[in-house]
Amino acid sequence: MVVVLTVICGASGLVLSYTNKATKAPREYQLLKYVQEPSIKAVLNAYDNDPIKDRITIKTGKDEKGNPVEKNIFPAKKGSKVVGYAYSSAANGYHGLIDVMVGVDPEGKVTGISIMTHSETPGLGAKIVEPKFTKQFKGATLSSELNTTAKGGKIDGVSGATHSSEGVVEAVRKALELFPKVKKEVG
Amino acid sequence: MRVVQEFTKGLWKEIPPFRLVLGLCPTLAVTTAGKNGLGMGLATTFVLVCSNILISLLRKTIPSKVRIAAFIVVIASFVVIVELAMQAYFYPLYKILGIFIPLIVVNCIILGRAEAFASKNSVLPSIADGLGMGFGFTISLTVLGSIREIIGNGTLFGTSIMWSSFEPFGIMLKPPGAFLCLGLILGLMNFISSRQKGH
Numbered sequence: 427m428v429v430v431l432t433v434i435c436g437a438s439g440l441v442l443s444y445t446n447k448a449t450k451a452p453r454e455y456q457l458l459k460y461v462q463e464p465s466i467k468a469v470l471n472a473y474d475n476d477p478i479k480d481r482i483t484i485k486t487g488k489d490e491k492g493n494p495v496e497k498n499i500f501p502a503k504k505g506s507k508v509v510g511y512a513y514s515s516a517a518n519g520y521h522g523l524i525d526v527m528v529g530v531d532p533e534g535k536v537t538g539i540s541i542m543t544h545s546e547t548p549g550l551g552a553k554i555v556e557p558k559f560t561k562q563f564k565g566a567t568l569s570s571e572l573n574t575t576a577k578g579g580k581i582d583g584v585s586g587a588t589h590s591s592e593g594v595v596e597a598v599r600k601a602l603e604l605f606p607k608v609k610k611e612v613g
Numbered sequence: 614m615r616v617v618q619e620f621t622k623g624l625w626k627e628i629p630p631f632r633l634v635l636g637l638c639p640t641l642a643v644t645t646a647g648k649n650g651l652g653m654g655l656a657t658t659f660v661l662v663c664s665n666i667l668i669s670l671l672r673k674t675i676p677s678k679v680r681i682a683a684f685i686v687v688i689a690s691f692v693v694i695v696e697l698a699m700q701a702y703f704y705p706l707y708k709i710l711g712i713f714i715p716l717i718v719v720n721c722i723i724l725g726r727a728e729a730f731a732s733k734n735s736v737l738p739s740i741a742d743g744l745g746m747g748f749g750f751t752i753s754l755t756v757l758g759s760i761r762e763i764i765g766n767g768t769l770f771g772t773s774i775m776w777s778s779f780e781p782f783g784i785m786l787k788p789p790g791a792f793l794c795l796g797l798i799l800g801l802m803n804f805i806s807s808r809q810k811g812h
Contacts, residue, residue: 427676434671434683438690445694452701460704 455479458498462527462542466500466512469529469538473502473509484611486604497604501612502529510537511608515601519593521545524554526594528601532609536566539598544590551590559584559591568602616741623745629722630753630795631802636722639713640754641791647770650758652706654751656699656714658744660691661723665743668731675732684727685718692717722746760794761785 458478466477477500485494502510512529524544529537541555553559562581566572573579574591583591627633630640639657644650664687668675675683696714699707707714717723726746731739759769765785767775775781784790 427679430674430676431679431683431686434675434686438686442690442693445697449697449701453697456701456704460708 462500462514465527465540465542466529468540469527470502470510470512471529471531471537473504475501475503477502477512482612484608486607499608499612508532508612511605511612513601513604513608514542515597515604517593517596517600519544519546519554520551520587520589521547524590524593524597526597526601528598530601530605530608534567534602534605534609536563536598536602539563539594541594546587546590551584551587553584553587554590554594556584559594563594563598566598566602568599568605572599572602616737619738619741620745623742623747623749624752625749627746628749628753629746630750630757631799633722633725634799635725636720636750637795638716639720640757641788641795643710643713644754644758644761644791644794645786646762646766646768647755647759649706649709650754650756651751652703653710653713654747654754656695656710657717657720657723657750658747659695660688660717661726661747661750662740662743663691664688664723664727665731665739666736668727669734669736669739672732680732681724681728684724684732688723688727689718722750757791757794757798760798761790765790 455478458481463478470477480501480503482499482501483496484499486497487495489495497513500512501508502512510529510531512527514525514527516523516525518524522545524546525542527540527542529539531537539560541560544552544554546552546554559582566581570578571580572595574581574583574588574595576583576588577592579595581591581595623629625632629635630637636657639653643653664684667687668684671683671687692715695717696707699710699714726742730742734742763769763774764782767773767779767781782790785794
């Protein structure tokens with residue numbers, strides 16, 4: 427009785443771990459395709475490749491435990507020429523992390539941003555997802571202009587949501603700081 | 614002959630949701646469109662046929678004291694396989710069906726067929742039984758989903774089929790619509806079979 431049950435459970439475990447391994451790559455692809463592609467499309471200029479398929483994973487540093495932190499870079503290409511890069515970047519807003527997809531052209535200028543996940547206050551901080559706010563980042567570079575107007579920059583923050591606005595600015599800033607490394611590794 | 618009989622009984626005489634009134638949870642929950650019903654039905658059919666085959670092969674090995682536990686392990690394994698495959702190749706459908714894919718494990722039709730049929734019969738009739746019941750379930754869900762989609766959204770499998778001034782009945786896509794629709798089909802089927810008997 428015990429033997430039969432053990433064998434059945436063992437066989438089931440074996441089959442499942444194999445299935446898990448076999449479907450891992452397509453599952454990851456589908457997840458990125460349906461969850462991230464809309465954001466990627468929104469932040470990049472015209473391209474003719476499949477950025478999800480061409481994605482490159484780079485190591486961006488180490489976390490507190492010393493494990494490497496990895497990031498997916500989605501390159502946009504026209505022919506074989508890279509015309510832009512999209513990758514996510516996160517920073518603290520008023521309530522936890524704001525995850526932003528940032529598109530950058532080869533010169534290091536922002537081509538667009540899209541807020542993917544956030545938990546800011548509905549009606550106030552949540553307005554950071556509106557195009558009115560996000561489109562201001564188009565053309566931004568790593569300079570003092572990339573700041574909210576309250577801090578002497580050019581980004582008009584969402585009124586009543588200073589922390590949320592600054593969180594987005596911070597995320598974009600982080601993305602641009604990472605850009606030289608991205609360009610070097612992706613080419 | 615017997616194999617054919619085992620197959621066809623699932624299509625009308627014992628068609629699961631309408632006759633046996635089993636597996637109502639997915640029947641009511643995912644049939645907001647014909648396509649969803651079809652997807653759910655096929656996923657369930659796959660699990661049903663595979664678990665019927667395996668259980669019928671193992672029926673002499675599995676001690677009767679732990680048979681339910683063994684059946685559930687077999688069924689759950691196939692459900693996880695379906696779930697992973699769907700995630701990998703039919704992501705949008707996977708998103709729509711959501712929690713109801715893992716819940717195929719507790720669908721009474723599957724455990725019911727395992728216990729009542731596959732554990733007592735050889736492989737061939739078990740396959741026929743699984744296919745018949747599975748297709749019966751698929752047909753029921755597709756029909757129910759299509760009716761709800763036509764009345765609730767004016768479309769069938771995503772294509773618009775109603776006249777242009779048709780005002781969709783939103784309620785049909787919500788839970789009450791599922792109950793209404795299921796009840797009417799049950800009534801209609803009872804009516805037809807009582808007429809056949811000549812009452």
